[in-house]
Amino acid sequence: MDILIANKIPAKVFGLLCQTEDFIALMKKFSAHGYFSQIQDINNFQQAFTGIDAEYVVYLLDLNCAEAQRVLIEADNEKLFSSPHRWIITNPKDTTYYENLSIFPDSDMTLVTFQSTSNDAFVQKVYRPSLAHDVIYESYGFWNVNYGLNVTIKDVFSANRRKNLFGTVLKSCLVITHNNSMNHLLDKRDRHIDTIAKVNYVFILHIRDLLNVKMLFSIQATWGYKNNKSEWSGMIGELTRKEADIGGTPLFLTIDRVSLIDYIAMTTSTKSKFVFRQPKLSYITNVFTLPFKTEVWISSVTLVIIISIGLYLVAKWESQKYKKLEIEHEEFIEPKFISAFFMAFGAACQQGTNTMPHTISGRIITIILFTSLMFLYASYSANITTSWCRRSSSTSIQTLSDLLHSRLQVGVDDTVFNRFYFPNATEPIRRAIYLQKVIPSGQAPRYFQIEEGVKMMRQGLFAFHMETGAGYKLVGETFLENEKCDLQEIQFLEVPDPWLAIQKNSSYKEMLKIGLRKIHESGIQSREVALLYTKRPTCDSRSSAFIGVSIVDCYPAAKILLVGYLTAICIFVGEILYYRYRVKMQSQKLLT
Known part of the structure:
Protein backbone atom coordinates (compact mmCIF):
# COMPACT_ATOMS: atom_id res chain seq x y z
CA MET A 1 0.00 0.00 0.00
CA ASP A 2 2.83 2.42 0.77
CA ILE A 3 4.37 1.72 -2.65
CA LEU A 4 1.10 2.59 -4.43
CA ILE A 5 0.71 5.79 -2.42
CA ALA A 6 4.35 6.82 -3.00
CA ASN A 7 3.97 6.36 -6.77
CA LYS A 8 0.56 8.10 -6.78
CA ILE A 9 -0.96 5.29 -8.81
CA PRO A 10 -4.78 5.24 -9.16
CA ALA A 11 -4.89 1.46 -9.19
CA LYS A 12 -7.01 -1.59 -9.40
CA VAL A 13 -5.08 -4.21 -7.48
CA PHE A 14 -5.21 -7.82 -8.63
CA GLY A 15 -3.75 -10.07 -5.98
CA LEU A 16 -2.42 -13.35 -7.32
CA LEU A 17 -2.11 -15.12 -3.99
CA CYS A 18 -2.05 -18.69 -2.69
CA GLN A 19 -2.77 -18.18 1.03
CA THR A 20 -6.47 -17.92 1.83
CA GLU A 21 -5.87 -15.79 4.92
CA ASP A 22 -4.20 -13.15 2.79
CA PHE A 23 -7.33 -12.54 0.71
CA ILE A 24 -9.50 -10.89 3.38
CA ALA A 25 -6.62 -8.95 4.93
CA LEU A 26 -5.61 -7.37 1.62
CA MET A 27 -9.14 -6.48 0.59
CA LYS A 28 -9.74 -4.71 3.90
CA LYS A 29 -6.45 -2.82 3.65
CA PHE A 30 -7.01 -1.64 0.07
CA SER A 31 -10.65 -0.73 0.65
CA ALA A 32 -9.68 1.39 3.63
CA HIS A 33 -7.46 3.51 1.39
CA GLY A 34 -9.96 3.83 -1.44
CA TYR A 35 -8.41 1.25 -3.78
CA PHE A 36 -10.40 -1.27 -5.72
CA SER A 37 -9.03 -4.74 -5.10
CA GLN A 38 -9.80 -8.10 -6.58
CA ILE A 39 -8.16 -11.18 -5.22
CA GLN A 40 -7.67 -13.82 -7.87
CA ASP A 41 -6.88 -17.42 -7.11
CA ILE A 42 -3.43 -18.06 -8.56
CA ASN A 43 -4.68 -21.27 -10.10
CA ASN A 44 -7.09 -19.25 -12.27
CA PHE A 45 -4.74 -16.36 -12.95
CA GLN A 46 -5.55 -16.19 -16.70
CA GLN A 47 -8.84 -14.47 -15.85
CA ALA A 48 -6.90 -11.54 -14.39
CA PHE A 49 -5.13 -10.90 -17.71
CA THR A 50 -8.20 -10.35 -19.88
CA GLY A 51 -10.54 -7.41 -20.33
CA ILE A 52 -8.60 -5.04 -18.06
CA ASP A 53 -7.67 -1.39 -18.52
CA ALA A 54 -3.91 -1.88 -18.10
CA GLU A 55 -3.16 1.76 -17.29
CA TYR A 56 -4.79 1.49 -13.86
CA VAL A 57 -3.89 -2.10 -12.96
CA VAL A 58 -1.26 -3.34 -10.49
CA TYR A 59 -0.56 -7.05 -10.27
CA LEU A 60 0.47 -8.32 -6.85
CA LEU A 61 2.25 -11.69 -6.94
CA ASP A 62 3.61 -13.81 -4.10
CA LEU A 63 6.54 -15.89 -5.34
CA ASN A 64 6.09 -18.34 -2.48
CA CYS A 65 3.13 -19.73 -4.38
CA ALA A 66 3.77 -22.93 -6.26
CA GLU A 67 2.32 -21.58 -9.51
CA ALA A 68 4.21 -18.27 -9.37
CA GLN A 69 6.80 -19.12 -12.00
CA ARG A 70 4.09 -20.29 -14.40
CA VAL A 71 2.30 -16.96 -13.83
CA LEU A 72 5.45 -15.08 -14.81
CA ILE A 73 5.90 -17.14 -17.96
CA GLU A 74 2.26 -16.70 -18.98
CA ALA A 75 2.40 -12.95 -18.29
CA ASP A 76 5.54 -12.71 -20.41
CA ASN A 77 3.76 -14.48 -23.29
CA GLU A 78 0.94 -11.94 -22.98
CA LYS A 79 3.51 -9.07 -22.99
CA LEU A 80 2.29 -7.89 -19.59
CA PHE A 81 5.69 -6.66 -18.43
CA SER A 82 5.76 -3.74 -20.88
CA SER A 83 4.32 -0.32 -20.21
CA PRO A 84 1.80 0.53 -18.82
CA HIS A 85 1.51 -2.71 -16.78
CA ARG A 86 2.81 -2.65 -13.18
CA TRP A 87 3.92 -5.50 -10.96
CA ILE A 88 4.68 -5.79 -7.26
CA ILE A 89 6.36 -9.10 -6.40
CA THR A 90 6.94 -10.24 -2.84
CA ASN A 91 9.39 -12.80 -1.57
CA PRO A 92 11.54 -12.77 -4.73
CA LYS A 93 13.73 -15.78 -5.34
CA ASP A 94 17.00 -16.01 -7.26
CA THR A 95 17.55 -14.37 -10.65
CA THR A 96 16.57 -17.48 -12.58
CA TYR A 97 13.01 -16.29 -12.18
CA TYR A 98 13.74 -13.24 -14.35
CA GLU A 99 16.59 -14.12 -16.67
CA ASN A 100 14.31 -15.06 -19.57
CA LEU A 101 11.57 -12.48 -19.01
CA SER A 102 11.05 -9.49 -21.28
CA ILE A 103 11.40 -6.91 -18.51
CA PHE A 104 12.77 -4.17 -20.73
CA PRO A 105 13.46 -0.53 -19.73
CA ASP A 106 9.79 0.49 -19.95
CA SER A 107 8.73 -2.19 -17.46
CA ASP A 108 7.61 -1.39 -13.91
CA MET A 109 8.41 -4.40 -11.74
CA THR A 110 8.92 -3.84 -8.02
CA LEU A 111 10.52 -6.50 -5.82
CA VAL A 112 9.78 -6.52 -2.07
CA THR A 113 12.23 -8.63 -0.03
CA PHE A 114 11.42 -9.07 3.64
CA GLN A 115 14.23 -9.63 6.11
CA SER A 116 14.12 -12.90 7.93
CA THR A 117 14.83 -11.34 11.33
CA SER A 118 12.25 -8.52 11.19
CA ASN A 119 9.28 -7.16 9.33
CA ASP A 120 11.49 -4.67 7.46
CA ALA A 121 11.79 -4.99 3.68
CA PHE A 122 14.06 -3.88 0.86
CA VAL A 123 12.29 -2.48 -2.21
CA GLN A 124 13.96 -2.77 -5.62
CA LYS A 125 13.15 -2.13 -9.27
CA VAL A 126 14.29 -4.67 -11.83
CA TYR A 127 14.77 -4.48 -15.62
CA ARG A 128 17.14 -5.48 -18.41
CA PRO A 129 18.24 -3.37 -21.43
CA SER A 130 17.55 -6.30 -23.79
CA LEU A 131 17.36 -10.07 -23.80
CA ALA A 132 21.09 -10.17 -24.41
CA HIS A 133 21.83 -8.39 -21.10
CA ASP A 134 21.70 -9.53 -17.50
CA VAL A 135 19.04 -8.31 -15.10
CA ILE A 136 19.75 -4.95 -13.46
CA TYR A 137 18.54 -4.23 -9.91
CA GLU A 138 17.79 -0.66 -8.83
CA SER A 139 17.52 0.21 -5.17
CA TYR A 140 14.16 1.92 -4.72
CA GLY A 141 13.86 2.29 -0.96
CA PHE A 142 13.48 0.70 2.44
CA TRP A 143 10.26 -0.17 4.26
CA ASN A 144 9.75 -0.36 8.01
CA VAL A 145 6.60 -1.40 9.81
CA ASN A 146 6.73 1.68 12.02
CA TYR A 147 7.95 4.38 9.60
CA GLY A 148 6.55 3.13 6.33
CA LEU A 149 8.36 3.47 2.99
CA ASN A 150 11.51 5.54 2.69
CA VAL A 151 12.15 6.17 -1.04
CA THR A 152 15.85 6.55 -1.74
CA ILE A 153 15.81 6.61 -5.53
CA LYS A 154 16.59 10.03 -6.99
CA ASP A 155 14.38 9.98 -10.08
CA VAL A 156 11.11 8.06 -9.94
CA PHE A 157 10.67 8.35 -13.71
CA SER A 158 12.22 5.18 -15.09
CA ALA A 159 12.97 6.57 -18.58
CA ASN A 160 15.35 9.11 -17.01
CA ARG A 161 17.07 6.51 -14.81
CA ARG A 162 17.52 3.90 -17.51
CA LYS A 163 18.89 6.06 -20.31
CA ASN A 164 22.12 4.03 -20.37
CA LEU A 165 21.32 0.92 -22.42
CA PHE A 166 24.83 -0.55 -22.12
CA GLY A 167 25.51 -1.08 -25.81
CA THR A 168 22.14 -2.55 -26.72
CA VAL A 169 21.83 -3.07 -30.47
CA LEU A 170 19.05 -1.00 -32.08
CA LYS A 171 18.23 -1.07 -35.77
CA SER A 172 17.32 2.04 -37.73
CA CYS A 173 15.93 2.19 -41.26
CA LEU A 174 16.85 5.15 -43.52
CA VAL A 175 14.96 6.16 -46.65
CA ILE A 176 17.44 7.11 -49.38
CA THR A 177 16.04 7.98 -52.81
CA HIS A 178 19.41 8.73 -54.48
CA ASN A 179 22.20 6.18 -54.16
CA ASN A 180 24.92 8.83 -54.08
CA SER A 181 23.43 10.29 -50.88
CA MET A 182 25.02 7.42 -48.94
CA ASN A 183 28.38 9.08 -49.56
CA HIS A 184 27.27 12.49 -48.28
CA LEU A 185 25.19 11.86 -45.17
CA LEU A 186 27.46 14.05 -43.01
CA ASP A 187 29.49 16.32 -45.31
CA LYS A 188 26.60 18.70 -46.18
CA ARG A 189 27.11 18.27 -49.93
CA ASP A 190 24.13 18.22 -52.31
CA ARG A 191 21.92 19.62 -49.59
CA HIS A 192 18.87 19.61 -51.86
CA ILE A 193 19.02 15.82 -52.36
CA ASP A 194 17.59 13.55 -49.62
CA THR A 195 17.68 16.52 -47.25
CA ILE A 196 15.29 15.08 -44.71
CA ALA A 197 17.25 11.81 -44.52
CA LYS A 198 20.56 13.61 -44.01
CA VAL A 199 19.24 15.85 -41.22
CA ASN A 200 17.66 13.02 -39.26
CA TYR A 201 20.64 10.72 -39.73
CA VAL A 202 22.56 13.18 -37.55
CA PHE A 203 19.79 13.08 -34.93
CA ILE A 204 19.91 9.28 -34.83
CA LEU A 205 23.67 9.44 -34.23
CA HIS A 206 23.07 11.79 -31.29
CA ILE A 207 20.44 9.38 -29.93
CA ARG A 208 23.02 6.61 -30.21
CA ASP A 209 25.43 8.58 -28.02
CA LEU A 210 22.78 9.70 -25.52
CA LEU A 211 21.46 6.19 -24.87
CA ASN A 212 24.79 4.37 -25.27
CA VAL A 213 23.50 1.97 -27.91
CA LYS A 214 24.98 0.39 -31.00
CA MET A 215 23.02 1.49 -34.06
CA LEU A 216 22.73 -0.70 -37.14
CA PHE A 217 21.34 0.92 -40.28
CA SER A 218 19.33 -0.51 -43.15
CA ILE A 219 18.37 1.32 -46.36
CA GLN A 220 15.03 1.49 -48.13
CA ALA A 221 14.04 3.41 -51.26
CA THR A 222 10.52 4.27 -50.04
CA TRP A 223 8.81 5.24 -46.82
CA GLY A 224 6.34 2.41 -47.25
CA TYR A 225 3.00 1.99 -48.95
CA LYS A 226 0.40 -0.76 -48.98
CA ASN A 227 0.48 -3.08 -52.00
CA ASN A 228 -2.32 -5.14 -53.54
CA LYS A 229 -1.81 -7.85 -50.93
CA SER A 230 -2.27 -5.33 -48.08
CA GLU A 231 1.40 -5.70 -47.24
CA TRP A 232 3.55 -2.71 -46.41
CA SER A 233 6.77 -1.98 -48.24
CA GLY A 234 9.76 0.20 -47.41
CA MET A 235 10.54 1.54 -43.98
CA ILE A 236 7.05 0.91 -42.57
CA GLY A 237 7.34 -2.71 -43.66
CA GLU A 238 10.55 -3.11 -41.64
CA LEU A 239 8.97 -1.49 -38.57
CA THR A 240 5.84 -3.64 -38.71
CA ARG A 241 7.87 -6.82 -39.22
CA LYS A 242 10.12 -5.75 -36.31
CA GLU A 243 13.16 -5.75 -38.55
CA ALA A 244 13.87 -2.16 -37.47
CA ASP A 245 13.41 -0.44 -34.10
CA ILE A 246 13.55 3.18 -35.29
CA GLY A 247 12.52 4.84 -38.52
CA GLY A 248 15.56 6.97 -39.27
CA THR A 249 13.74 9.18 -41.79
CA PRO A 250 10.54 11.05 -40.79
CA LEU A 251 7.30 10.30 -42.57
CA PHE A 252 3.86 11.84 -42.82
CA LEU A 253 1.26 11.07 -40.19
CA THR A 254 -1.69 9.39 -41.89
CA ILE A 255 -4.70 7.52 -40.55
CA ASP A 256 -3.77 4.15 -42.01
CA ARG A 257 -0.31 4.27 -40.39
CA VAL A 258 -1.35 5.17 -36.82
CA SER A 259 -2.33 1.61 -35.92
CA LEU A 260 0.96 0.23 -37.27
CA ILE A 261 3.67 2.48 -35.83
CA ASP A 262 4.21 5.03 -33.05
CA TYR A 263 5.17 8.62 -33.86
CA ILE A 264 7.54 10.13 -31.29
CA ALA A 265 8.82 13.54 -32.47
CA MET A 266 8.55 16.15 -35.19
CA THR A 267 12.19 16.83 -36.02
CA THR A 268 12.08 18.69 -39.34
CA SER A 269 9.43 21.24 -40.23
CA THR A 270 9.46 20.67 -43.95
CA LYS A 271 6.71 21.38 -46.45
CA SER A 272 6.01 20.37 -50.02
CA LYS A 273 4.18 23.09 -51.92
CA PHE A 274 3.50 24.50 -55.33
CA LEU A 281 -0.51 41.61 -64.04
CA SER A 282 -1.16 42.05 -67.74
CA TYR A 283 -1.02 38.26 -68.21
CA ILE A 284 -3.96 37.78 -65.86
CA THR A 285 -6.13 40.79 -66.63
CA ASN A 286 -6.50 43.84 -68.86
CA VAL A 287 -4.41 46.55 -67.20
CA PHE A 288 -6.18 49.23 -69.22
CA THR A 289 -9.41 48.59 -67.30
CA LEU A 290 -7.83 48.42 -63.84
CA PRO A 291 -7.12 52.10 -63.04
CA PHE A 292 -10.77 52.99 -62.39
CA LYS A 293 -13.47 51.21 -60.50
CA THR A 294 -16.71 50.45 -62.28
CA GLU A 295 -18.40 53.48 -60.71
CA VAL A 296 -15.67 55.80 -62.01
CA TRP A 297 -15.93 54.33 -65.52
CA ILE A 298 -19.70 54.83 -65.50
CA SER A 299 -19.30 58.38 -64.23
CA SER A 300 -16.69 59.19 -66.90
CA VAL A 301 -18.84 57.85 -69.74
CA THR A 302 -21.87 59.69 -68.37
CA LEU A 303 -19.83 62.92 -68.22
CA VAL A 304 -18.77 62.55 -71.87
CA ILE A 305 -22.38 61.90 -72.94
CA ILE A 306 -23.76 64.88 -70.98
CA ILE A 307 -21.10 67.23 -72.36
CA SER A 308 -21.71 65.85 -75.85
CA ILE A 309 -25.40 66.67 -75.50
CA GLY A 310 -24.53 70.19 -74.26
CA LEU A 311 -22.14 70.76 -77.18
CA TYR A 312 -24.75 69.47 -79.60
CA LEU A 313 -27.38 71.89 -78.30
CA VAL A 314 -24.90 74.78 -78.41
CA ALA A 315 -23.80 73.87 -81.94
CA LYS A 316 -27.39 73.66 -83.15
CA TRP A 317 -28.26 77.01 -81.56
CA GLU A 318 -25.14 78.64 -83.08
CA SER A 319 -25.95 77.18 -86.50
CA GLN A 320 -29.46 78.63 -86.47
CA LYS A 321 -28.21 81.98 -85.13
CA TYR A 322 -25.46 82.47 -87.74
CA LYS A 323 -27.66 81.06 -90.52
CA LYS A 324 -30.06 83.94 -90.03
CA LEU A 325 -27.12 86.33 -90.21
CA GLU A 326 -25.93 84.48 -93.32
CA ILE A 327 -22.51 83.88 -91.73
CA GLU A 328 -20.63 80.68 -92.51
CA HIS A 329 -17.33 79.57 -90.99
CA GLU A 330 -15.52 76.22 -91.24
CA GLU A 331 -14.52 76.34 -87.55
CA PHE A 332 -18.14 76.18 -86.41
CA ILE A 333 -19.20 72.89 -84.86
CA GLU A 334 -21.39 70.92 -87.22
CA PRO A 335 -24.88 70.78 -85.66
CA LYS A 336 -24.90 66.97 -85.35
CA PHE A 337 -24.70 64.88 -82.20
CA ILE A 338 -22.02 62.62 -83.66
CA SER A 339 -19.76 65.61 -84.25
CA ALA A 340 -20.21 66.81 -80.68
CA PHE A 341 -19.57 63.29 -79.35
CA PHE A 342 -16.33 62.89 -81.30
CA MET A 343 -15.15 66.26 -80.02
CA ALA A 344 -15.83 65.14 -76.40
CA PHE A 345 -14.25 61.73 -77.03
CA GLY A 346 -11.16 63.40 -78.51
CA ALA A 347 -10.88 65.52 -75.40
CA ALA A 348 -11.03 62.36 -73.26
CA CYS A 349 -8.05 61.06 -75.26
CA GLN A 350 -6.27 64.42 -74.87
CA GLN A 351 -6.65 65.24 -78.57
CA GLY A 352 -7.30 68.72 -79.91
CA THR A 353 -10.12 69.81 -82.18
CA ASN A 354 -10.33 72.03 -85.24
CA THR A 355 -13.79 73.32 -84.34
CA MET A 356 -14.76 75.41 -81.36
CA PRO A 357 -17.99 77.00 -80.09
CA HIS A 358 -18.08 80.75 -80.55
CA THR A 359 -20.58 81.63 -77.86
CA ILE A 360 -19.62 82.13 -74.23
CA SER A 361 -21.83 79.27 -73.06
CA GLY A 362 -20.25 76.89 -75.60
CA ARG A 363 -16.73 77.85 -74.59
CA ILE A 364 -17.56 77.35 -70.89
CA ILE A 365 -18.74 73.83 -71.70
CA THR A 366 -15.54 73.23 -73.67
CA ILE A 367 -13.33 74.47 -70.81
CA ILE A 368 -15.17 72.21 -68.35
CA LEU A 369 -14.78 69.30 -70.78
CA PHE A 370 -11.02 69.62 -71.25
CA THR A 371 -10.28 70.44 -67.60
CA SER A 372 -12.23 67.55 -66.08
CA LEU A 373 -10.98 65.01 -68.62
CA MET A 374 -7.40 66.22 -68.16
CA PHE A 375 -7.50 65.18 -64.50
CA LEU A 376 -9.10 61.85 -65.38
CA TYR A 377 -6.47 61.19 -68.04
CA ALA A 378 -3.62 62.07 -65.66
CA SER A 379 -4.96 59.67 -63.01
CA TYR A 380 -5.57 56.94 -65.58
CA SER A 381 -2.12 57.06 -67.20
CA ALA A 382 -0.33 57.33 -63.83
CA ASN A 383 -2.11 54.24 -62.54
CA ILE A 384 -1.19 52.23 -65.63
CA THR A 385 2.46 53.29 -65.32
CA THR A 386 2.44 52.22 -61.68
CA SER A 387 0.95 48.86 -62.60
CA TRP A 388 3.67 48.25 -65.17
CA CYS A 389 6.66 49.52 -63.22
CA ARG A 390 5.90 48.86 -59.57
CA ARG A 391 3.18 46.24 -59.29
CA SER A 392 3.97 44.23 -62.34
CA SER A 393 3.09 40.90 -60.64
CA ASP A 497 4.93 17.97 -40.84
CA PRO A 498 6.68 14.58 -40.93
CA TRP A 499 7.46 12.78 -37.66
CA LEU A 500 10.00 10.16 -36.66
CA ALA A 501 8.41 6.76 -36.05
CA ILE A 502 9.30 3.61 -34.13
CA GLN A 503 7.89 0.12 -33.65
CA LYS A 504 4.40 0.00 -32.21
CA ASN A 505 4.56 -0.29 -28.39
CA SER A 506 8.35 -0.20 -28.38
CA SER A 507 10.02 -0.67 -24.99
CA TYR A 508 12.38 2.22 -25.81
CA LYS A 509 9.67 4.72 -26.74
CA GLU A 510 9.95 7.04 -23.72
CA MET A 511 13.75 7.11 -23.75
CA LEU A 512 13.81 7.93 -27.46
CA LYS A 513 11.25 10.70 -26.96
CA ILE A 514 13.28 12.20 -24.11
CA GLY A 515 16.48 11.98 -26.16
CA LEU A 516 14.90 13.76 -29.13
CA ARG A 517 13.48 16.40 -26.79
CA LYS A 518 16.96 17.04 -25.40
CA ILE A 519 18.31 17.39 -28.94
CA HIS A 520 15.60 19.96 -29.62
CA GLU A 521 16.09 21.91 -26.39
CA SER A 522 19.88 22.00 -26.69
CA GLY A 523 19.71 23.72 -30.09
CA ILE A 524 21.25 20.82 -32.00
CA GLN A 525 18.04 20.27 -33.94
CA SER A 526 17.68 23.88 -35.08
CA ARG A 527 21.38 24.01 -35.99
CA GLU A 528 21.28 20.90 -38.18
CA VAL A 529 18.06 22.00 -39.87
CA ALA A 530 19.55 25.43 -40.60
CA LEU A 531 22.66 23.85 -42.11
CA LEU A 532 20.72 21.74 -44.61
CA TYR A 533 17.38 23.49 -45.14
CA THR A 534 17.16 26.80 -46.99
CA LYS A 535 14.47 29.25 -45.97
CA ARG A 536 12.38 31.17 -48.45
CA PRO A 537 14.53 33.92 -50.03
CA THR A 538 13.73 37.40 -48.81
CA CYS A 539 12.78 40.20 -51.19
CA ASP A 540 15.32 43.02 -50.89
CA SER A 541 15.27 44.76 -54.28
CA ARG A 542 11.72 44.87 -55.64
CA SER A 543 11.78 48.65 -56.12
CA SER A 544 15.06 48.58 -58.05
CA ALA A 545 13.93 45.99 -60.56
CA PHE A 546 13.29 47.29 -64.08
CA ILE A 547 10.59 45.43 -65.93
CA GLY A 548 10.17 46.12 -69.63
CA VAL A 549 6.82 46.42 -71.36
CA SER A 550 6.15 43.43 -73.60
CA ILE A 551 3.56 42.54 -76.23
CA VAL A 552 1.41 40.96 -73.51
CA ASP A 553 1.21 44.31 -71.73
CA CYS A 554 0.18 46.13 -74.90
CA TYR A 555 -2.09 43.40 -76.21
CA PRO A 556 -5.44 45.12 -75.31
CA ALA A 557 -4.30 48.38 -76.92
CA ALA A 558 -3.02 46.57 -80.01
CA LYS A 559 -6.29 44.64 -80.19
CA ILE A 560 -8.32 47.87 -80.17
CA LEU A 561 -6.04 49.33 -82.85
CA LEU A 562 -6.42 46.21 -85.00
CA VAL A 563 -10.20 46.20 -84.59
CA GLY A 564 -10.24 49.87 -85.54
CA TYR A 565 -8.18 49.24 -88.68
CA LEU A 566 -10.37 46.32 -89.72
CA THR A 567 -13.56 48.32 -89.09
CA ALA A 568 -12.22 51.27 -91.09
CA ILE A 569 -11.21 49.04 -94.01
CA CYS A 570 -14.61 47.33 -94.02
CA ILE A 571 -16.41 50.69 -94.00
CA PHE A 572 -14.07 51.97 -96.71
CA VAL A 573 -14.79 48.96 -98.92
CA GLY A 574 -18.48 49.36 -98.20
CA GLU A 575 -18.39 53.00 -99.24
CA ILE A 576 -16.64 52.12 -102.50
CA LEU A 577 -19.20 49.44 -103.28
CA TYR A 578 -22.06 51.73 -102.41
CA TYR A 579 -20.58 54.50 -104.58
CA ARG A 580 -20.26 52.14 -107.55
CA TYR A 581 -23.77 50.89 -107.01
CA ARG A 582 -25.15 54.44 -107.11
CA VAL A 583 -23.14 55.27 -110.23
CA LYS A 584 -24.47 52.15 -111.92
CA MET A 585 -28.05 52.99 -110.98
CA GLN A 586 -27.70 56.56 -112.30
CA SER A 587 -26.25 55.25 -115.58
CA GLN A 588 -29.20 52.91 -116.02
CA LYS A 589 -31.63 55.80 -115.45
CA LEU A 590 -29.89 57.90 -118.10
CA LEU A 591 -30.06 55.02 -120.61
CA THR A 592 -33.75 54.54 -120.00
Missing part, protein backbone atom coordinates in the same frame (compact mmCIF):
# COMPACT_ATOMS: atom_id res chain seq x y z
CA VAL A 275 5.96 27.36 -55.81
CA PHE A 276 5.77 29.72 -58.78
CA ARG A 277 6.61 33.21 -59.86
CA GLN A 278 3.55 35.39 -59.79
CA PRO A 279 2.59 36.09 -63.42
CA LYS A 280 2.61 39.63 -64.77
CA SER A 394 -0.41 39.64 -60.06
CA THR A 395 -1.56 38.27 -56.70
CA SER A 396 -4.74 36.72 -58.08
CA ILE A 397 -3.48 33.10 -57.77
CA GLN A 398 -3.86 32.34 -54.07
CA THR A 399 -5.64 28.98 -53.89
CA LEU A 400 -5.57 25.61 -55.61
CA SER A 401 -8.77 26.58 -57.43
CA ASP A 402 -7.06 29.71 -58.79
CA LEU A 403 -4.12 27.57 -59.92
CA LEU A 404 -6.42 25.06 -61.62
CA HIS A 405 -8.22 27.75 -63.63
CA SER A 406 -5.09 29.77 -64.42
CA ARG A 407 -2.97 29.59 -67.54
CA LEU A 408 0.06 28.41 -65.55
CA GLN A 409 1.59 25.07 -66.42
CA VAL A 410 2.26 22.65 -63.57
CA GLY A 411 5.13 20.31 -62.76
CA VAL A 412 5.87 17.97 -59.84
CA ASP A 413 9.18 16.96 -58.29
CA ASP A 414 9.84 13.36 -59.26
CA THR A 415 9.92 11.79 -55.78
CA VAL A 416 8.42 8.63 -54.35
CA PHE A 417 5.85 10.33 -52.14
CA ASN A 418 4.71 12.75 -54.88
CA ARG A 419 4.09 9.84 -57.25
CA PHE A 420 2.01 8.23 -54.47
CA TYR A 421 0.01 11.16 -53.12
CA PHE A 422 -0.88 12.90 -56.40
CA PRO A 423 -2.59 9.90 -58.07
CA ASN A 424 -4.40 9.10 -54.79
CA ALA A 425 -5.80 12.61 -54.29
CA THR A 426 -9.58 12.45 -53.87
CA GLU A 427 -10.58 16.05 -53.13
CA PRO A 428 -12.18 17.43 -56.37
CA ILE A 429 -9.84 20.40 -56.91
CA ARG A 430 -6.69 18.39 -56.18
CA ARG A 431 -7.92 15.54 -58.35
CA ALA A 432 -8.61 17.96 -61.21
CA ILE A 433 -5.12 19.48 -60.91
CA TYR A 434 -3.59 16.02 -61.17
CA LEU A 435 -5.70 14.93 -64.14
CA GLN A 436 -5.68 18.20 -66.10
CA LYS A 437 -2.27 19.66 -65.36
CA VAL A 438 0.04 16.92 -64.04
CA ILE A 439 -0.98 14.16 -66.47
CA PRO A 440 -2.78 16.08 -69.24
CA SER A 441 -4.43 13.95 -71.89
CA GLY A 442 -2.19 13.16 -74.82
CA GLN A 443 0.96 14.45 -73.10
CA ALA A 444 3.72 12.94 -70.99
CA PRO A 445 3.26 13.13 -67.19
CA ARG A 446 4.81 16.33 -65.90
CA TYR A 447 7.25 14.92 -63.33
CA PHE A 448 10.65 16.62 -63.36
CA GLN A 449 13.91 16.49 -61.47
CA ILE A 450 14.13 19.34 -59.01
CA GLU A 451 16.90 21.14 -60.94
CA GLU A 452 14.85 21.15 -64.14
CA GLY A 453 11.67 22.17 -62.35
CA VAL A 454 13.31 25.17 -60.66
CA LYS A 455 14.80 26.23 -64.01
CA MET A 456 11.34 26.15 -65.64
CA MET A 457 9.87 27.99 -62.66
CA ARG A 458 12.37 30.81 -63.14
CA GLN A 459 11.25 31.25 -66.75
CA GLY A 460 7.78 32.04 -65.47
CA LEU A 461 4.21 30.83 -65.99
CA PHE A 462 5.14 27.51 -64.35
CA ALA A 463 4.16 26.17 -60.90
CA PHE A 464 6.47 23.49 -59.50
CA HIS A 465 5.54 21.24 -56.58
CA MET A 466 8.67 20.66 -54.51
CA GLU A 467 10.01 20.33 -51.01
CA THR A 468 10.56 23.98 -50.16
CA GLY A 469 13.67 23.49 -48.00
CA ALA A 470 15.53 21.76 -50.83
CA GLY A 471 14.02 23.78 -53.68
CA TYR A 472 14.81 27.18 -52.20
CA LYS A 473 18.48 26.26 -52.17
CA LEU A 474 18.44 26.11 -55.97
CA VAL A 475 16.26 29.22 -56.11
CA GLY A 476 18.82 31.15 -54.07
CA GLU A 477 21.63 30.01 -56.37
CA THR A 478 19.94 30.63 -59.73
CA PHE A 479 17.34 33.41 -59.35
CA LEU A 480 18.13 37.10 -59.63
CA GLU A 481 17.31 39.20 -56.59
CA ASN A 482 14.24 40.85 -58.13
CA GLU A 483 12.98 37.46 -59.37
CA LYS A 484 12.83 36.19 -55.78
CA CYS A 485 10.25 38.86 -54.97
CA ASP A 486 7.63 37.24 -57.20
CA LEU A 487 7.59 33.84 -55.47
CA GLN A 488 4.23 32.53 -54.31
CA GLU A 489 3.39 29.29 -52.44
CA ILE A 490 0.25 27.13 -52.41
CA GLN A 491 -0.14 24.07 -50.18
CA PHE A 492 -1.25 20.90 -51.97
CA LEU A 493 -0.67 17.92 -49.66
CA GLU A 494 -3.11 17.78 -46.74
CA VAL A 495 -0.61 16.32 -44.27
CA PRO A 496 1.18 17.75 -41.21
